[in-house]
Amino acid sequence: MDADLAAGLPPADDALLAELSVGVDFITDFWLEQYLDRYIFLGGSKIKFIVGDAGSGKSHCLRLFLAGAAQRHYKTALLSAKTVWIHDFKELYAAILPAADLPGSLAAYADTVIREMGYAPEDFTPGETFADYLSRSGQFTPLARREIRAQIENFFLKNPRIDNNFALACTILTGGILGYPILEAQNRSLLLDWLAGAKGVRVAPLRKLGLSPSRITKYNARHMLRSLVEVLRLTGTPGLVVGIDDLDVLAGASRLESLHYTKLRREDAYESIRELIDDIDTMSHLMMVFSFDRRLLDDERAGLKSYQALWMRIQNEIDSDCFNRFADIIDMDRLAKFVYTPETLAEISRRLALHAEAAGLASHPIDAATAAALKVSDSIEAYALPRKINRLTLGKEQRAEGESNG
Numbered sequence: 001m002d003a004d005l006a007a008g009l010p011p012a013d014d015a016l017l018a019e020l021s022v023g024v025d026f027i028t029d030f031w032l033e034q035y036l037d038r039y040i041f042l043g044g045s046k047i048k049f050i051v052g053d054a055g056s057g058k059s060h061c062l063r064l065f066l067a068g069a070a071q072r073h074y075k076t077a078l079l080s081a082k083t084v085w086i087h088d089f090k091e092l093y094a095a096i097l098p099a100a101d102l103p104g105s106l107a108a109y110a111d112t113v114i115r116e117m118g119y120a121p122e123d124f125t126p127g128e129t130f131a132d133y134l135s136r137s138g139q140f141t142p143l144a145r146r147e148i149r150a151q152i153e154n155f156f157l158k159n160p161r162i163d164n165n166f167a168l169a170c171t172i173l174t175g176g177i178l179g180y181p182i183l184e185a186q187n188r189s190l191l192l193d194w195l196a197g198a199k200g201v202r203v204a205p206l207r208k209l210g211l212s213p214s215r216i217t218k219y220n221a222r223h224m225l226r227s228l229v230e231v232l233r234l235t236g237t238p239g240l241v242v243g244i245d246d247l248d249v250l251a252g253a254s255r256l257e258s259l260h261y262t263k264l265r266r267e268d269a270y271e272s273i274r275e276l277i278d279d280i281d282t283m284s285h286l287m288m289v290f291s292f293d294r295r296l297l298d299d300e301r302a303g304l305k306s307y308q309a310l311w312m313r314i315q316n317e318i319d320s321d322c323f324n325r326f327a328d329i330i331d332m333d334r335l336a337k338f339v340y341t342p343e344t345l346a347e348i349s350r351r352l353a354l355h356a357e358a359a360g361l362a363s364h365p366i367d368a369a370t371a372a373a374l375k376v377s378d379s380i381e382a383y384a385l386p387r388k389i390n391r392l393t394l395g396k397e398q399r400a401e402g403e404s405n406g
Contacts, residue, residue: 009059010059010060010063010064014067014070016355017060017063017064017067018064018067019351019355020348020351020352020355021060021064022344022347022348022351023339023340023344023348024057024060024061024064024335024339025064026325026335026338026339027061027065027325027330027335028061028064028065028068029068030325031048031065031325032065032068032069032072034325034326035287036068036069036072036074036238036239036241036287037072040074040238040239040241040285040286040287041238041239041285043284043285044284044285045280045281045283045284045285045286045287046280046286046287046288047276047277047280047287047288047289047290047328048287048288048289048290048328048329048330049289049290049291049292049314049328049329049330050062050289050290050291050292050329050330050332051291051292051293051294051296051297051329051330051331051332052293052294052331052332052333052335052384053293053294053332053333053384054293054384054387055384055386055387055388055390056332056333056336056384056385056386056387057332057386058245058291058292058293058332059245059291060386061291061330061332062078062243062245062289062291063078063243065241065243065289066078066241066243069241069287072238073237073238074237074238074239074240074241075099075100075101075232075237075239075240075241076099076240076241076242076243077095077096077099077100077240077241077242077243078099078243078245079092079095079096079242079243079244079245080244080245080246081244081245081246081247081248081249081250081259082246082249082257082258082259083258083259084244084259085259085265086244086247086250086269086272086273087261087265087266087268087269087272088218088268088272089218089221089222089225089272089275089276090197090216090217090218090221091218092221092244092272093197093216093221093222093224093225093228094196094197094198094216096225096228096240096242097195097196097228098196100228100232100240102170102195102228102231102232103173103192105231105232105235105236105237106170106173106174106177106231106235107177108235108236109152109155109174109234109235109236110130110174110177110178112235112236113130113148113151113152113174113178114130114178116151117144117147117148117151119133129177129178129179129180130148130178130179130180131148131178131179131180131182132179140180145180148175148178148180149175149180149181152171152174152175152178153171155171155234156168156170156171156174156231156234157171159230159234161226161227161230161284162227162230162231163220163223163224163226163227165211165212165213165214166195166224166227166228166231167227168209168210168211169191169194169195169211170231172187172191172209172210173188173191173192176188187205187209190202190205190206190209191206191209194206194211194213194216195216195224197215197216197221197224201215203215218272222275222276222279225283225286226282226283226286228240229283229284229285229286230284230285232285233284233285238285239284239285239286239287240285240286240287241286241287241288241289242286242287242288242289243288243289243291244288244289244290244291245291246291246292247290247291247292247296248292248293248295248296249261250266250269250270250292250296250302250303251266251295251296251299251302251303263302266302267307270304270306270307270309270310271307271309271310273290273310274307274309274310274313276288277310277313277314278313294333314328314329315329316328316329323335323338333384336385340375340385342368342369342371342372342375343368343371345366345368345371345374345375345385345389346365346366346367346368346370346371348386348389349365349366349371349389349392349393350365352365352389352390352393352394353365353393356393356394361394362394362395363393363394363395364392364393364394364395365393366389366392366393370392371389374388374389374392
């Protein structure tokens with residue numbers, strides 16, 4: 001925690017993140033109420049973008065929103081374009097899948113099957129399946145077997161929003177959790193590997209399990225994501241919220257990044273996002289938020305504007321003096337003009353100082369007058385006020401100025 005504070009990064013701990021959040025909830029609370037509590041919850045899907053200068057609070061806003069989504073029992077995934085290829089949607093889907101915890105959702109549904117058949121999972125001994133319990137009590141009759149099979153097959157296979165092979169895999173995996181039909185550990189791993197799009201998965205053994213699968217590629221991965229979200233919804237989750245940070249790496253020229261985007265890969269990434277935007281209305285219970293540095297907007301050679309098919313879909317058509325929280329692109333630097341009053345900035349500094357001192361760090365909280373002077377002296381285009389407050393509170397701004405003067 002102290003390392004995050006010192007580096008000006010949003011803390012990993014959700015409780016501390018919320019405690020240090022002042023002002024940014026102008027956006028996150030609105031999204032939680034208008035989208036997750038209503039639109040996404042009722043079956044809609046949405047894509048949003050967060051932009052701002054370095055230190056403007058983009059990552060903080062993204063993480064705070066995801067924390068609020070998790071509190072509302074949404075499945076959440078926080079990814080970085082620096083570590084996950086964006087140009088191949090298969091890679092994006094494969095990174096989302098572990099965070100969605102599909103096996104956990106299937107286990108929750110297995111408990112539902114048990115209760116609907118008139119039994120209680122808590123009555124089982126540790127490690128005992130439903131089939132084991134029924135066998136132990138002499139109730140594992142042909143009728144019970146047919147009921148188990150009918151329950152899970154009807155649940156997954158009759159839903160047109162789920163890919164048939166995805167549904168078959170979920171049916172077999174759920175049966176394995178219940179203990180009928182029996183699923184060997186090797187076949188369970190095979191199914192999970194195929195669902196994850198793992199390389200080297202052999203198709204022939206999958207056919208023996210009843211699937212007629214094709215390999216997951218960037219062309220069918222969006223359909224697989226749609227299937228995943230539908231299974232999450234069916235098993236009791238309101239939906240899926242995905243945050244993708246550091247998208248500005250697409251316009252970066254540095255080869256020091258772990259993932260380097262060539263011009264071709266960058267354009268493929270923009271096309272992948274464009275296709276996702278066009279397909280979003282065919283999905284449900286899904287929200288994705290991309291976050292990036294302002295250079296991705298300003299760089300006309302390599303940024304978003306360089307790919308007109310994408311730029312035409314995300315640019316804000318109407319400029320207004322009022323801040324539009326429904327806009328697809330949320331400008332954190334422009335947001336600062338509306339929400340960061342001197343009193344708000346002083347409160348940010350006060351909370352940061354309290355936690356810095358608890359972590360053993362020196363701090364110098366600023367007052368509203370100092371914050372007012374800071375806000376007046378900065379241009380709207382270069383606010384990055386959260387970082388400035390962090391540096392002033394922790395004494396870094398003074399040291400930096402002293403070193404430059406020296």
